[in-house]
Amino acid sequence: MTAPxxxxxxxxxxxxxxxxxxxxxxxxLVLLSLAWGAFGGWMASQHSSAASAVVTTDEPLSLDAQRLxxxxxxxxxxxxxxxxxxxxxxxxxxxxxxxDIATASAELARxxxxxxxxxxxxxxxxxxxxxxxxxxxxxxxxNGYSLGYPLTGGSFMQVAxxxxxxxxxxxxxxVVTQENTALTAASSQATGLPTVIVALVLALITAVSLxxxxxxxxxHTNRMFNGGLVLASVLLIISVGWLLAAFGVAxxxxxxxxxxxxxxxxxxxxxxxxxxxxxxxxxxxxxxRSGDASFQQxxxxxxxxxxxxxxxxxxxxxxxxxxxxxxxxxxxxxxREATSWYAANAGVYRLGAAADYAAEQNMAIGAxxxxxxxxxxxxxxxxxxxxxDDQAVFRSAATAGANALDPLEPVLxxxxxxxxxxxxxxxxxxxxxxx
Numbered sequence: 001m002t003a004p005x006x007x008x009x010x011x012x013x014x015x016x017x018x019x020x021x022x023x024x025x026x027x028x029l030v031l032l033s034l035a036w037g038a039f040g041g042w043m044a045s046q047h048s049s050a051a052s053a054v055v056t057t058d059e060p061l062s063l064d065a066q067r068l069x070x071x072x073x074x075x076x077x078x079x080x081x082x083x084x085x086x087x088x089x090x091x092x093x094x095x096x097x098x099x100d101i102a103t104a105s106a107e108l109a110r111x112x113x114x115x116x117x118x119x120x121x122x123x124x125x126x127x128x129x130x131x132x133x134x135x136x137x138x139x140x141x142x143n144g145y146s147l148g149y150p151l152t153g154g155s156f157m158q159v160a161x162x163x164x165x166x167x168x169x170x171x172x173x174x175v176v177t178q179e180n181t182a183l184t185a186a187s188s189q190a191t192g193l194p195t196v197i198v199a200l201v202l203a204l205i206t207a208v209s210l211x212x213x214x215x216x217x218x219x220h221t222n223r224m225f226n227g228g229l230v231l232a233s234v235l236l237i238i239s240v241g242w243l244l245a246a247f248g249v250a251x252x253x254x255x256x257x258x259x260x261x262x263x264x265x266x267x268x269x270x271x272x273x274x275x276x277x278x279x280x281x282x283x284x285x286x287x288x289r290s291g292d293a294s295f296q297q298x299x300x301x302x303x304x305x306x307x308x309x310x311x312x313x314x315x316x317x318x319x320x321x322x323x324x325x326x327x328x329x330x331x332x333x334x335x336r337e338a339t340s341w342y343a344a345n346a347g348v349y350r351l352g353a354a355a356d357y358a359a360e361q362n363m364a365i366g367a368x369x370x371x372x373x374x375x376x377x378x379x380x381x382x383x384x385x386x387x388x389d390d391q392a393v394f395r396s397a398a399t400a401g402a403n404a405l406d407p408l409e410p411v412l413x414x415x416x417x418x419x420x421x422x423x424x425x426x427x428x429x430x431x432x433x434x435x
Contacts, residue, residue, distance in 0.1 A: 018220055022431050025213045029423035032206040033232060037416020039202055040243065043195040044409035047247075050190035051254060051402035058183040059262055059394060061114045065179040066269045066387070068107040068127075069172035073276035075100035076164040079138055080283050081365040081373065083157055101135060111175060120178055126171040134163045161284045169280075173273060180266045187258045190401075191251050196243070203240045210236065213427075221430055228426015232419040239415035246408045253401030261394025264317040265387050268331070271313040272383045274302045275338075279376045282348050286357075286364045296349045303342050308335035321390065330386035337382055341375030348372050 075097050082093040108131070112124050137160035144156055210233050217226050281295045307314035318331045344363065351360035365373050 019431055021216070021220075022427055025216070026424060026427040026431070029206075029209060029213060029229070029232070029427070030420045032202075032209055033416050033419035033423055036199075036202055036206050036236070036239075036419070037413045040199045040239070040412035040416065041409045043199045044243070044246075044405065044412055046195065047190055047192075047250075048402070048405040048409060050186050051250065051398070051405050054183065054186045054190055054254070054258075055395070055398045055402050057114065058179070058186045059391075059398070061111060062176075062179040062183045062262070062266070063391065064107045064110050064114075065172070065176040066272075068104055068111065069169065069176055069273055070276070071100045071104035071107065072131075072164060072168050072172055073273075073280060075104065076134075076161055076169075077276070077279055077283055080157060080161055080287065083141065084283070084286060084361060084365055097138075101131075104131065111179075119182075120175055123171045123174040123178070127168060127175070130163060130167045130171070134160055134168055137163060158284070158287045161280070161287065165277075165280060165284065169277070176269065176273070180269075183262060183266075187254065187262070191254050191258070196247060199243065200240070203236060203243075207233070207236055210423075217430065221433075226426045226430070228422040228424070228429070230426075231422035232426075235415045235419045235422070239412050242411050243408060246404050250401040250404035253397045253404065257394045257397030257401060260321055261390050261392075261397060264320040265390035265394065267313050267317040267320065268383055268387045268390065271306050271317070271334075272380065272387070274306050274313070275376070275379060275383065278302055278306075278345060279372075282345055282364055282372060285349070285352060286361050296353075299345060299349070303338075303345075306338060308338060314338065317386070317390075330382050330389055334379055334382035334386060337375060337379040341372065341379050344370060344372040344375045 078093050078100065079097040082089040082097070108124065108127055111120065112128075115121065115124065137156050141156035141160055210229055214226055214229050214233075217229070218224060278299050281298060285295045304312070306312060309315060314331055314335050318328060318335075321328055321331065348360055348364045351357075351363055362368075363371055365371070368374065
């Protein structure tokens with residue numbers, strides 16, 4: 001019995017669809033390689049730009065805003081206390097007042113130049129218009145005082161101080177708040193993970209595609225490896241590893257800089273603003289001699305916000321900083337000084353309520369160790385030192401983080417271009433065999 005004949009497939013039919021499949025793989029892998037480089041480069045650029053902006057723009061502008069507020073507040077307290085103390089004020093406090101005004105003007109100019117999105121236009125315009133008005137009132141007060149007019153309620157000095165408290169300082173606080181908000185937003189963009197995760201998913205899709213293409217080639221070309229696809233795979237591994245390493249270094253540094261540096265610095269800056277408000281209100285109350293109960297109530301309310309104590313600004317800053325280094329010691333000193341200063345400041349209001357104006361003035365602006373002025377100087381010095389320590393931590397950590405991200409964009413772009421070339425060359429050579 002003869003075995004049935006089996007129809008044999010014509011020679012070459014087994015590979016009839018191979019060139020078309022090769023072309024599909026070639027186009028797909030080249031596009032995936034380029035997509036990986038385009039998206040990865042864009043993602044790296046966004047994070048690197050945000051990290052650089054945090055270090056070179058947003059944090060310095062936040063610092064400028066803090067200095068602007070501090071300069072205005074210190075100028076007002078300095079000149080008011082100076083005129084209260086003597087009809088012939090010494091040169092040193094007058095020079096300090098002039099230096100504060102010069103600093104405020106310089107910081108204002110920098111903030112106006114850096115306000116790229118014009119979110120601060122209204123507040124900055126208020127400051128630009130009100131600062132010369134304030135200094136004009138101070139000049140009128142100085143002229144009147146030199147002629148023997150007292151610094152009492154209704155004087156030019158009271159009007160100047162009210163201009164500072166009701167116009168200048170609220171506008172400066174708005175600038176501080178908005179600059180801190182911009183810093184927080186840029187920090188979040190620099191450390192955010194969503195785009196990194198998307199990039200890694202795209203890299204995974206590209207890796208799976210390269211693996212499947214090489215497996216298909218092994219089956220259909222009897223070659224174990226394709227040089228171009230192997231090169232593309234190696235470059236993908238290198239670029240993904242670089243991405244993970246860059247973010248593995250940069251993100252903890254940036255988070256440390258923000259969490260232990262700029263974050264507590266912003267908290268302490270708010271504490272400083274509140275302390276300056278307490279001090280300014282007390283001096284203004286001495287001038288007005290009105291016994292205004294609202295000043296005292298504001299003092300009680302604001303002091304509870306500043307701290308010390310759980311949930312206060314000083315306590316929050318200390319918690320964010322950690323328990324070691326100069327930062328912690330400066331805040332601890334501020335907490336101790338705050339308690340003593342509150343007691344002295346409360347004494348100022350008690351004397352004012354008792355109409356003992358001479359003792360009230362001495363307690364408010366006197367040079368004695370137990371005076372409110374001495375306590376304020378110590379407290380402000382501690383807060384200023386703590387802020388400087390925080391900013392040093394921020395600059396060191398954030399700069400390291402930003403530097404780690406700098407080379408990522410060119411690495412991903414160059415790697416993807418070489419991957420695309422490798423895929424194109426590797427598969428084009430296989431296609432050439434079918435011509």
